[in-house]
Every structure is written in structure tokens, then in C-alpha cells.
Amino acid sequence: MREATEAIVARAPEHDIDPTLVRVERLLEVLGDPQRSYPIIHVTGTNGKTSTARMIEALLVDLGLPTGRFTSPHLHDIRERIVLSGEPVSAHRFLATFADVMPFVDLVDARGAQDGTGRLSFFEVLVAMAYAAFADAPVETAVVEVGLGGAWDATNVGDGAVAVIGPVALDHERYLGSSLEEIAAEKAGIMKPGSIVVSAEQDPAVAEIVLARAGEVGAPVVVDGDGIEVLSREVAVGGQMLSLRGLAGDYHDLFLPLHGEHQAHNALLALAAVEAHVGGGEQALDLDTVRTAFAAVTSPGRLEVVRTSPTVLVDAAHNPAGAQALVAALADSFTLGRTVGLVACMADKDAEGILEVLEPAFDEVVVTRTTSPRAMPVAELAEAAEAVFGDHRVTVAPELPDALDRAAELADAGGVVGGVVATGSVFTAAEVRMLLGQGEA
Known part of the structure; x- marks a missing residue:
């Protein structure tokens, strides 16, 4: 195979x-x-x-x-x-x-x-x-x-x-x-x-x-x-x-x-x-x-809950229109309290446009990269995120496993029950699913 x-x-x-x-x-x-x-x-x-x-x-x-x-x-x-x-x-x-x-x-x-x-x-x-x-x-x-x-x-x-x-x-x-x-x-x-x-x-x-x-x-x-x-x-x-x-x-x-x-x-x-x-x-x-x-319908990687305590959702939104649907669905269907975004995008995507749409929905954002050879460099994504969110709301974690851990910590900071939303590409959704033991689609 x-x-x-x-x-x-x-x-x-x-x-x-x-x-x-x-x-x-x-x-x-x-x-x-x-x-x-x-x-x-x-x-x-x-x-x-x-x-x-x-x-x-x-x-x-x-x-x-x-x-x-x-x-x-x-x-x-x-x-x-x-x-x-x-x-x-x-x-x-x-x-x-x-x-x-x-x-x-x-x-x-x-x-x-x-x-x-x-x-x-x-x-x-x-x-x-x-x-x-x-x-x-x-x-x-x-x-x-x-x-x-x-x-x-x-x-x-x-x-x-x-x-x-x-x-x-x-x-x-x-x-x-x-x-x-x-x-x-x-x-x-x-x-x-x-x-x-x-x-x-x-x-x-x-x-x-x-x-x-x-x-x-x-x-x-x-x-x-x-x-x-x-x-x-x-x-x-x-x-x-x-x-x-x-x-x-x-x-x-x-x-x-x-x-x-x-x-x-x-x-x-x-x-x-x-x-x-x-x-x-x-x-x-x-x-x-x-x-x-x-x-009985399933659609893995599309606003999917892959862990609880804290709640971790993955969504394959990879363009501003997809991000808009994600933000609307979060407001419509979830009460997460403190919400932390975990974002990794492809280099050929409109990362700033995606982040601008996501900004009102996230208290903080952790930027990282996937293992895809097409992934946007972390430094480039961080620059875009800081321009949208401000330095104080952006955490940079070059490795995705570390980024997921950091996002979970931030979501639960101050005793507030929060959630993590991992998005930015199909690769992001897939790799977070794998890290949390959801290896089948």
C-alpha cells in the first residue's frame, strides 16, 4: 500500500x-x-x-x-x-x-x-x-x-x-x-x-x-x-x-x-x-x-469536536469565506467561554484575510505550522497575526504538538472553562485529529 x-x-x-x-x-x-x-x-x-x-x-x-x-x-x-x-x-x-x-x-x-x-x-x-x-x-x-x-x-x-x-x-x-x-x-x-x-x-x-x-x-x-x-x-x-x-x-x-x-x-x-x-x-x-x-451523516474535520475538557474543535476552513462560516457556527452552536484559536495555514492562502475574519471570535491565537511542505512559515504567519490581533494576543509555537498544548493551557487560564479551535487548513484539522487519537475519517 x-x-x-x-x-x-x-x-x-x-x-x-x-x-x-x-x-x-x-x-x-x-x-x-x-x-x-x-x-x-x-x-x-x-x-x-x-x-x-x-x-x-x-x-x-x-x-x-x-x-x-x-x-x-x-x-x-x-x-x-x-x-x-x-x-x-x-x-x-x-x-x-x-x-x-x-x-x-x-x-x-x-x-x-x-x-x-x-x-x-x-x-x-x-x-x-x-x-x-x-x-x-x-x-x-x-x-x-x-x-x-x-x-x-x-x-x-x-x-x-x-x-x-x-x-x-x-x-x-x-x-x-x-x-x-x-x-x-x-x-x-x-x-x-x-x-x-x-x-x-x-x-x-x-x-x-x-x-x-x-x-x-x-x-x-x-x-x-x-x-x-x-x-x-x-x-x-x-x-x-x-x-x-x-x-x-x-x-x-x-x-x-x-x-x-x-x-x-x-x-x-x-x-x-x-x-x-x-x-x-x-x-x-x-x-x-x-x-x-x-x-448518520459525518463530516470529519468540519467543525468537529475531537476532545472535551477543554473542548477542542477542528475545522478545515482555509479561506475567508470558510472562516466566516466557522465564526457564525461558533456563535450559533457553542458556548466556549474563553476561546483560543490554533491557526496554521498554507503559504499560498490569504492568511491575513482568514485571521481578520477569525479575530472577533478568538480571545487569543496560537500560530504554528503543519508538516505540509506547503505550510506557511511560522514567522510569516505570526507577523500577519500580530497585525490583526496585536502582539499581546498572539503566541508563537513553531511545532504543532507544542502549539496544541499551549492553546489548551490558554483556554483554561484563570479558571474559565474554555475551548480551542484548530483551523486554517485541512492539514491543520487532520494533524490535530491525529494528535488527539482521531486517526480515522
Whole structure:
């Protein structure tokens, strides 16, 4: 397993984007185009993609449909990215798929060396493995999360029967564009002729682009707040109680064990996507099935409680929009008393923008770094934090284990029962989970 993982990881990393589908299309063609073997629900957006995909999967599995799910990045184990009916692909199946795919990868790499299109990337190989594993299983529906953007994302070699577009905000500007309009155009690229589009409520500029693209491909669009909506939500122990209006009916008394209003809206998109997929949006789902599915949903690393006394939460927010959702959910769902942030970001992210959003929610902040080679240097992050929080509210701890210990001490200082919120990247959430014995996702 380790050798296979290392062989894949040795390729160009997933954040190093070359905007072309040529290589992955070639690979899938020689594999027999497995992505044509089943309908796809394709999920994009700036934040919330993984949670939404996991909710869609839960609904489909409880409806009795063999389902494949592809999400990224993983928290702990690469097999988390390729999931069959709710369970990560086994090590045996992962290795078998790797063995089946790699000879064809070598062929495509050789052709790329000849014509200048280059080698397949880490992400492209994983996408092909996922599509192949789903065809081999076989699955009746694949739930596929975009890696980055949409139009040029490797997953877009599949044609989504349903396209889900979560909230669009600024992120990955180096690759997707520096404006909401440019980013929206990339994400809208997953819409295909004849698909049904389910969209979050968007900024007007984004909504205009989504609707224009849908018109070009002849795809009907349903939007959160216009035909589908969150009718009500109440904070509950361990999550929230929801009533949702879907495409084909109202669904009351749904318990969702995830925190924050944003997760209620992710649940709405998931519900509408499954209604669109199963009955064209004209047939309501069984209420008890929806209740059972949502009650069992998990989304590790997304405002997740990983320890008590003091409370330690991890959240994968890695851009200002994600930080805004985190801050709103903390105010909505938690009473932590003294709240200490533990923040580590990637070097290519808007750390100052993230910290500015987080500042009102944190009494103090401990800045550190993860083991990722992309991690922002601690001194650079500390400078940004001191500019936002002031020197007296910032503690610097170069090593994450020490930072976690220091944050816990600060949270309990003065006899106040406090909490620690570890955030800034997926790596931050994953490594804190590991340190606290939560090594599975």
C-alpha cells in the first residue's frame, strides 16, 4: 500500500494545476471510459463540497443504491478519497485498481513525453482510479467532488446528470482567476447538456454566470431560496433540527449531527440533488429514509469536536469565506467561554484575510505550522497575526504538538472553562485529529 501511495504522490501535486483535460481523457479512453458506466452527481463550489457530497451519498445509500464517492483532499488515508457505499475502498481493492491502471498511465506518460503534454498528475491518476473502481464495483451512481474549479478539473471528464454548485467565493485565485466572475465561470463549467443544476444562493454576479451557462447547455436550474429552502432550523445537542423544502416535498424533523447554518444549506442542496437524480425532481423521497440518512451523516474535520475538557474543535476552513462560516457556527452552536484559536495555514492562502475574519471570535491565537511542505512559515504567519490581533494576543509555537498544548493551557487560564479551535487548513484539522487519537475519517 505504501509503495502504491508513494508512486502516486511522487507525481505533480494536486495544487499544481495544468488547465487541460487531454491527459486524463487519454487515460480514461484506454481504460474503456469507465466514467460512462454510471450517472454522476457532480459537486463544485468554494466551500462545503465534501460535506455536501457525503450527505448526497448517505441519502443514496439509504435509498438502496450502490454508490461511489470521490472527494478530496483526504485527512489521513488516501483511500478516503474513493468510497464505495459509505466505506473507503479496501486496501486490496485500491492496490488492485492501481495495478490495473498503472500500465496505461505509463502509456499516456510516454505519449505526453512525445507531444509535450507531459505526465499525468497525482490528482489525474486518482480520478482515473476512482472512475475505474466505480465501474468495477459496479455502482449505480457516482458522487464526484471537484478538486479545484470545474471546467478544467480532471473530474470533469465525466458528465454530471446533476450539477451541484455550492457557494462561490474567492479562493485559489492563482489558478481560477482574481474575481468572483472568473471563478464562477470555471465552476459553472461542470454543467453539461441535459443536466439538472442545483445551486446555493449566490452573489448576484455569480448567479448571472451560473444562469447564463445553464441557458447555454439547456440545463434547468433550482436555487436555494427560490423553490427550495431551509424552512426552519434549531440548534440541538450534537447538531441541529431542520425542516427542508425540496423539489418535490417538505421534510420535517430532520436531525443533522453537524454544526452551523451553512451545513443546513448544504443538506438542502444534497436533498434537492438526490430528488433531481432519483425522480427528476417530481417525486418526494421517503421521509423516514431521509431522516435516517441525515442522522448518520459525518463530516470529519468540519467543525468537529475531537476532545472535551477543554473542548477542542477542528475545522478545515482555509479561506475567508470558510472562516466566516466557522465564526457564525461558533456563535450559533457553542458556548466556549474563553476561546483560543490554533491557526496554521498554507503559504499560498490569504492568511491575513482568514485571521481578520477569525479575530472577533478568538480571545487569543496560537500560530504554528503543519508538516505540509506547503505550510506557511511560522514567522510569516505570526507577523500577519500580530497585525490583526496585536502582539499581546498572539503566541508563537513553531511545532504543532507544542502549539496544541499551549492553546489548551490558554483556554483554561484563570479558571474559565474554555475551548480551542484548530483551523486554517485541512492539514491543520487532520494533524490535530491525529494528535488527539482521531486517526480515522
